[in-house]
Amino acid sequence: MTITLSDEARQYIALLDEETGVAATDCLVDDDEDRLTFVVPPGTMGQAIGPGGKHVKTLEERLGKHIELVEGADTPEDFVANALAPAAVYNVTISNGDTTVAYAEVDHDDRGVAIGTEGRNIAIARRLAKRHFDIDEIELT
Missing domain, CATH: 3.30.300.20 (K homology (KH) domain)
Known part of the structure; x- marks a missing residue:
């Protein structure tokens, strides 16, 4: 299934990749814009989170938004x-x-x-x- 990403979502995915080395496959920007939800490839959740949640905390501070991660799946x-x-x-x-x-x-x-x-x-x-x-x-x- 093809997923269309907004320019804003693509920019957030690039920031996640820069911080974590994980290229998300999707990003939802919550309507009230205080929360971002990234879908990361299967098996990359730990790398995306980082030791002790370091990557998520850094992104939250940098963007001023709550970050959620969802691990993708094949089924x-x-x-x-x-x-x-x-x-x-x-x-x-x-x-x-x-x-x-x-x-x-x-x-x-x-x-x-x-x-x-x-x-x-x-x-x-x-x-x-x-x-x-x-x-x-x-x-x-």
Whole structure:
């Protein structure tokens, strides 16, 4: 699936690459612009975060924005689970019908983490799942 990036998103990806050596595959600029969400290639999460979170902290200070990282995945099920992290996701099932829905089985104690304040976390997971795997909806079970 082809992802279209704005000039602003490409600039943020270049800054992430400069700081971490990891070239993100996607960047979402939150509407209120206080949060950036990067999708990094599978297996590069540790390098992107840096020792003790050093890279993320440096970028947050430099940009004045909260930085979120999501590890990319080869399958839609793994991607949805990664997008909902740090919530404990036990299983993801994809249902294809008129719409494509990902049903994510989330630990009861982590539902609030998966949803986030004012639904921000799940909204970002939904946007990313749509962009990367054409998933129309994510529902927590």
